[in-house]
Amino acid sequence: MKGVQKSIEVFKRSPLVFDLFVNRLHNWWPRAYTWSGDALVEIRIDARVDGWCTETGPLGFRCDWGRVLQVVTGEKLVFLWQISPLRTPEPDPDKASLVQVQFEVIEQGATRVTLWHTGFENHGEGAADYARNMDSDKGWKYILETFAQFAGNYTAPV
Numbered sequence: 801m802k803g804v805q806k807s808i809e810v811f812k813r814s815p816l817v818f819d820l821f822v823n824r825l826h827n828w829w830p831r832a833y834t835w836s837g838d839a840l841v842e843i844r845i846d847a848r849v850d851g852w853c854t855e856t857g858p859l860g861f862r863c864d865w866g867r868v869l870q871v872v873t874g875e876k877l878v879f880l881w882q883i884s885p886l887r888t889p890e891p892d893p894d895k896a897s898l899v900q901v902q903f904e905v906i907e908q909g910a911t912r913v914t915l916w917h918t919g920f921e922n923h924g925e926g927a928a929d930y931a932r933n934m935d936s937d938k939g940w941k942y943i944l945e946t947f948a949q950f951a952g953n954y955t956a957p958v
Contacts, residue, residue, distance in 0.1 A: 801928060803918035804935040808948045810911050815874040817911040818903045820951045822847045822877060828950035830943060835863055835887075845879065847871050853879055863889050866896070877901045881917065885926030895922050913947070915940055 836857030853866030870878040880896040897919040920931040
């Protein structure tokens, strides 16, 4: 089954782009792509091996939606995508797909962010449609464009 590959360019240095992507996920991840929507309290990636990707909603609701497999600070993040084709949490890691995000310096002050989402067949029934949806304009393309807009407008606090 075909995976998804998407790239964007951000005119900021690679270490900052990595930091914004991972450590400021809450500031840019589309609220419509969470279970809590506008009531979202926090969405985060604990960027260490075996760290959890979590969402916290109202009244302490917490949902784990992935687990970090590899981190090379400033360069690469790999995590399990434990969200089923029905947009429900998938606690079984054997039924998860894999997301890898690479941060590559392309010129002084600019970074290419490339995302690969593979292993959709692990999701079972509905996997082919899931892959097509994540490859569509409303899938990873939209998510990465949302990130690029946030990163492009980001100015460090003084």
